[in-house]
Amino acid sequence: MSTTVLDTDRFLxxxxxxxxxxxxxxxxxxxxxxLPGWDSVMLLKVLTAVEQATGSPAPMLEVLEARDLRGVHTxxxx
Amino acid sequence: xxxxAPLDAVRAIRDAGELATRWPEVAAIxxxxxVESTARAGALLAxxxxxxxxxxxxxxxxxxxxxxGSGTVSPLVPRLTGELARQxxxxxxxxxxPGGYALALAEPGTADVTLCLLDxxxxxxxxxxxxxxxxxxSAACDELGAQLAESARLHTAGGGALxxxxxxxxxxxxxxxxxxxERARLGAVWRRFNAELLELGTGAIEGVHVVxxxxxxxxxGPARDPRLEIYAHVAYSDTLLGALxxxxxxxxxxxxxxxxxxxxxxxxxxxxxxxxxxxGGAGLDMAEGFRGESHRRFQRVAAQLGSQGVLxxxxxxxxxxxxxxxxxxxxxxxxxxDDFVTVVADWAxxxxxxxxxxxxxxxxxxxxxxxxxxxxxxxxxxxxxxxIAVIDVNAREPATHADRLLAEGWFDSAAITDEDRKRxxxxxxxxxRAEFRAGFSSLTDYLKELDTTLTLFAPGPGDVHRLxxxxxxxxxxxxxxxxxxxxxxxxxxxxxxxxxxxxxxxDRFGDHGVIGTAFLRRTGxxxxxDNLVMSCRVLGRGIESxxxxxxxxxxxAHGATEVTADHRPxxxxxxxxxxxxxxxxxxxxxxxxxxxxxxxxxxxxxxxxEHLTVVSELPAPAPATAPxxxxx
Numbered sequence: 001m002s003t004t005v006l007d008t009d010r011f012l013x014x015x016x017x018x019x020x021x022x023x024x025x026x027x028x029x030x031x032x033x034x035l036p037g038w039d040s041v042m043l044l045k046v047l048t049a050v051e052q053a054t055g056s057p058a059p060m061l062e063v064l065e066a067r068d069l070r071g072v073h074t075x076x077x078x
Numbered sequence: 079x080x081x082x083a084p085l086d087a088v089r090a091i092r093d094a095g096e097l098a099t100r101w102p103e104v105a106a107i108x109x110x111x112x113v114e115s116t117a118r119a120g121a122l123l124a125x126x127x128x129x130x131x132x133x134x135x136x137x138x139x140x141x142x143x144x145x146x147g148s149g150t151v152s153p154l155v156p157r158l159t160g161e162l163a164r165q166x167x168x169x170x171x172x173x174x175x176p177g178g179y180a181l182a183l184a185e186p187g188t189a190d191v192t193l194c195l196l197d198x199x200x201x202x203x204x205x206x207x208x209x210x211x212x213x214x215x216s217a218a219c220d221e222l223g224a225q226l227a228e229s230a231r232l233h234t235a236g237g238g239a240l241x242x243x244x245x246x247x248x249x250x251x252x253x254x255x256x257x258x259x260e261r262a263r264l265g266a267v268w269r270r271f272n273a274e275l276l277e278l279g280t281g282a283i284e285g286v287h288v289v290x291x292x293x294x295x296x297x298x299g300p301a302r303d304p305r306l307e308i309y310a311h312v313a314y315s316d317t318l319l320g321a322l323x324x325x326x327x328x329x330x331x332x333x334x335x336x337x338x339x340x341x342x343x344x345x346x347x348x349x350x351x352x353x354x355x356x357x358g359g360a361g362l363d364m365a366e367g368f369r370g371e372s373h374r375r376f377q378r379v380a381a382q383l384g385s386q387g388v389l390x391x392x393x394x395x396x397x398x399x400x401x402x403x404x405x406x407x408x409x410x411x412x413x414x415x416d417d418f419v420t421v422v423a424d425w426a427x428x429x430x431x432x433x434x435x436x437x438x439x440x441x442x443x444x445x446x447x448x449x450x451x452x453x454x455x456x457x458x459x460x461x462x463x464x465x466i467a468v469i470d471v472n473a474r475e476p477a478t479h480a481d482r483l484l485a486e487g488w489f490d491s492a493a494i495t496d497e498d499r500k501r502x503x504x505x506x507x508x509x510x511r512a513e514f515r516a517g518f519s520s521l522t523d524y525l526k527e528l529d530t531t532l533t534l535f536a537p538g539p540g541d542v543h544r545l546x547x548x549x550x551x552x553x554x555x556x557x558x559x560x561x562x563x564x565x566x567x568x569x570x571x572x573x574x575x576x577x578x579x580x581x582x583x584x585d586r587f588g589d590h591g592v593i594g595t596a597f598l599r600r601t602g603x604x605x606x607x608d609n610l611v612m613s614c615r616v617l618g619r620g621i622e623s624x625x626x627x628x629x630x631x632x633x634x635a636h637g638a639t640e641v642t643a644d645h646r647p648x649x650x651x652x653x654x655x656x657x658x659x660x661x662x663x664x665x666x667x668x669x670x671x672x673x674x675x676x677x678x679x680x681x682x683x684x685x686x687x688e689h690l691t692v693v694s695e696l697p698a699p700a701p702a703t704a705p706x707x708x709x710x
Contacts, residue, residue, distance in 0.1 A: 017085065020121025020156065037125075041152050044310050048303070060305045 006054055011073050018042070018049045028070040040064065043072065050076055084111040088119040097123060098131040101138060101168060106464035108164040113157070113320030120160020128170040138168050139334045146174040146182040147195030148203070148245075149313035154195065157320055161327030167335050169327075176311050183229035186236035191330055195322075196245040197313030201271070212255060212264045219271035230278050234285035239333055241287045241326060242279070244272040246295050248302060287329060287492070294321045328487040338467060338488045339445040340389040340419070340505075341380065342435050344428075345396060347451035347473030349377060349413070354396050359403060365410035372476035377412035379480045387498035388489050389419045389505050391435045393448065398423035419502065420509030429458040432466065438512035439505040447488045507588040514587070525619055525689040532624050533582040533693040537595075542567050544592050545580060548611050553650040555594070555612040555622070557643070557657065558673075575600050576608075577632075579696060581625055583616050590616055596629060605633040607643035610657075620687040626661050627684045632696050634680045641678045642666070 006014075008025065015023050019042045023035070032038050047058045054076075062075040087107045091100050104123065108116050132140040143158060145151040152173040162169030172189075174182050179194050202210075204218040226242065234240050247268040255261040272292075279288030291314075295301035298317040306312040314322070346353045350373050351363030363369035364377065384390045390413060394401055401423040405415035415421070420438045424431045428450065436443040444465035450456045451473035460468050467488055471479045491498075515524050537545060542564050549562040562570070570576045580595035594612030598605050607629070612622060633641050643658050645651075655674075659665065661684045663676035686692075 017082065017118050018121075020118065020125065039152070041150060041310055041312065044306055044312065045153060045316065048306075048316055060309060064309055 006050065006073075006077055008070075008073055010053075011050075011069075011076070014049055014053060015046055015069070018046045023069065028073070029068055031068050035069075046072075047076075082115050082118070084108060084115045085118050088122055092122045097126045098128075099134045101131045101135050101163065102166065105163050105166045106460075108160065109464060109468065110460055111160075111164070113161075113317075113324055116160035116164055117157040117316075117320060117323070118160070120158070120163065121156035123163050124156050124159040124171065128168050131168045135168070138166055140168045140170065141191060141330055141334055142189040143169055143171045143330070144174060144182065144187065144189035144192045145171060145195065146179045146192060147243075147313070148177055148179055148197050148200035149195070149307075150176040150311045151193075151195050152176075153312055153316070154193070154319055154323060157323035158193070158326060161323045162330060165327050165331040165335050167327070167330060169330070180225070180229070183226070183233045183240070185232065187233045187238035187240065188236065189238055190334070191239045191241060192233060193241045193326060194243065195313070196243050196275075198245050198247055198251055199307075199311075199313065200245060202251060212260050212267060215264060216267045219267055223271055223274045226275065227278060227283075230283050230286045234283060237285070239285045239287060241289060241329060242275060243289045243322070244275050244291050246291050246301065250304070281493070289322065289325055289329070291318070291322070294318060294325065297321070325487055325490075328490045329492075332490050332492045336444055337491065338447050339441055340391055340435060340439070340447065341383060341489070342391045342393045342432055342446050342448045343380065344448075344450035344452070344455070345392060345394040345401065347476075348449055348471055348479070349373065349380070349392075350411070351473075351476060354400055354404060359400070359408050362404065362408065364408070364412075369476055370410075372479060374410070374412065376471075376476065376479040376483065379483055381413045381417065383489055384413065384417055384502065385499075386489075386494055387491075387502055389439065389441075389502055390417055391419050391439075391509070392421040392423070393428055393432045393435060393450075394421075394423045395425055395428070396423045416506075418509075419506045420513060427458060428452075428455040429462050432459055433463065439509040441505070449483060510587050511585075522689065528585045528587075528619070528689070529691070530583060530585045530619055530621070530689065531691040531693060532621055533584075533695065534579050534625065534628055535582060535695040536697065537571065537578055537580050539568075539571075541580060541592065542571070545578070545595050548580075548592070548595050548613065549609065552594075552611040552613060553648070554653055555610075555617065556648075556651050557610045557654055558608070558646045559648055559651065560597075560609040570597055577696070579629065579632075581612075581621070583621060594621075594625070596625070598629065598633075600636070600638070603637065603639040605636075605638045605641045607641065610643075620690060622657065623661065623684060624687040624690045624692050626657075627686065628692055628694055628696075630661075630678060630680060630683050632694070634683070635698075639680060641680060643676050643678075645674045645676070646672065647674070 008028065012023060012025065021037050027035060043063065047060055047063055050058045059075050063072050066072045066075055084107050088104055091097055091104060097104065108119055111119065128140060132138065141162065145154050155171050155173050159169050159171045183194060201215060201218045201222055204222065205214045230240055252261055252264055255264050276288050276290060278286050295318055298321045300315050301318045302313065303315050343349050351369035352361055354362060364373045380390060401421060402415065405411065405421065420435055422431050422434050432446065432448055433443050436446055443463065447467040447469065448459055449469045449471055451471045453470065456468045456470050459466055469482055469486065471482050546562055546564045546567045549560065570578050577598040578595065579598065580592050583590040583593050593616050596610045597608040599608055630641055643663060645654065645658060647655065658676035662682060663678045666675040666677050
């Protein structure tokens with residue numbers, strides 16, 4: 001698969017698949033510190049999955065510096 | 079929604095809040111899942127109350143696993159939880175602190191299994207900053223190797239298992255050494271270090287197992303991601319961790335779960351190329367050419383598994399006679415008729431016939447691993463017989479058969495003993511008897527062809543253990559349940575008034591060994607049968623009839639005028655309730671002690687059993703009144 005647009009819905013599905021956490025659109029702006037069950041290793045797993053899904057490298061460092069899921073999504077689609 | 083069917087099914091169970099109570103169902107769903115789906119399902123399972131799952135399904139082992147290592151090990155938690163569930167194990171997997179292996183291993187383990195994931199940083203973190211030489215690596219390897227050996231001993235002292243991984247050397251390190259001779263030396267130093275680690279798992283320390291990561295790294299995509307290494311201290315890629323988790327789950331299964339004993343092979347497209355019913359034996363591919371070489375490799379691997387105690391069997395949709403001919407006579411076949419414990423050839427769907435393999439050789443169907451190239455057959459078996467492990471092979475790419483067979487490690491075993499290897503021979507004999515029986519329309523014909531020989535022999539000191547065992551372990555065919563230890567058996571052998579008459583049984587397929595024994599006591603003109611026990615595995619051949627007849631004959635020849643015998647009913651010996659009346663004994667008045675008493679007047683002996691050959695080595699009649707000495 002070549003580059004695919006990863007809208008927030010697909011992004012959230014991927015997150016749920018990879019982490020097992022029940023996250024939805026309402027959690028996009030929740031700071032990671034307040035997101036139950038969240039840890040940064042999960043984020044890295046999500047990223048490798050994003051790379052597989054979109055076929056292009058994800059900016060891992062930028063993603064790691066994000067504060068919430070929307071920040072992660074923005075870094076990925078930029 | 080995702081297109082991941084197994085995950086969707088597991089998620090539905092999670093949404094219903096029933097993961098803990100439906101753990102076996104999850105295991106069945108995961109049976110066909112790839113490592114990624116298994117990991118995602120594992121993330122859901124990791125959140126479950128494992129004790130609740132174990133309470134709901136006490137038959138599933140609950141195994142506590144502690145993860146530790148030289149990097150971050152938490153990505154293994156969902157993967158290993160999912161893979162253990164796939165092995166029908168409730169795994170409670172917890173991750174220790176990143177890089178905390180030295181501390182975690184320095185004391186006796188409290189988990190059932192500790193998995194220590196090592197990587198090259200364990201060595202390179204010990205090197206001087208900022209530059210290093212191969213000598214530095216060598217010294218650090220020696221130091222770490224000694225420390226790990228010591229820790230492995232300590233950590234397993236509590237009885238738990240320790241699984242260590244080796245640490246592959248990446249180009250990132252090797253390529254920093256520019257002198258190519260030194261780079262080669264680094265490789266040699268590194269491999270000696272890993273070899274020492276592997277030595278720890280060769281049985282040197284009880285409870286220590288070592289998983290070699292080199293072969294896993296060689297067959298899974300990129301084994302590392304430098305970003306994960308630096309940003310998260312995760313030493314290995316997801317694909318490597320997935321493959322490792324699958325292997326480790328098989329290791330835990332080997333330690334705590336159900337062993338898989340029998341490899342059930344399809345023939346056309348699996349064991350050989352081509353279709354027997356269409357091309358005949360001569361048209362099958364199993365020697366040369368693209369297909370031939372592929373199937374030859376597969377056959378060699380199957381034979382290799384067979385040589386280590388795995389029972390090989392066939393389940394094929396074919397004409398049984400044609401199959402038999404190829405298995406016996408095809409010049410190129412590497413696993414032949416005699417290598418298989420049983421061959422099921424039938425036109426019925428495999429889902430209906432694969433279980434016959436287990437029935438014939440007397441093992442549980444949850445010990446089977448079934449290989450077939452037909453997705454219809456494997457799909458149905460997975461659906462209807464979830465306890466059977468299934469491996470799909472692709473007849474269009476037979477070169478991948480051998481790898482697919484081995485990829486899972488279904489037969490991996492913590493240790494294989496000589497006894498395990500011998501077991502195959504016993505099951506083979508049992509399977510052949512069952513097949514043989516299936517070929518006869520009448521039981522009489524079968525028994526006749528079985529050519530059973532019953533030998534009544536005079537026991538020596540070497541038989542004492544077995545005779546005691548028979549009285550203690552036999553429950554169904556045990557007339558008075560008089561349990562005897564070895565001393566009691568020895569006393570009986572030494573008593574001149576007692577005849578101990580064990581029997582040995584053999585037939586055209588092999589020897590059953592000593593399967594029963596009788597204890598007779600002579601008092602004047604009366605012979606009393608104190609007890610009669612026989613193993614159930616030879617029931618249904620009339621052995622007991624021939625044996626009783628021989629004992630009565632012996633009593634008569636020794637001048638006895640009556641034989642008396644007791645039957646003490648127990649909840650489990652009901653099948654012998656009519657043994658004595660069926661053989662011409664008459665009931666004596668009940669004494670009110672719950673024991674049924676019988677008498678035979680020796681005027682008419684029971685008829686001979688036609689299909690049995692009886693050999694009696696009982697002592698010949700001695701001069702009247704002189705006690706007989708039963709020793710040979």
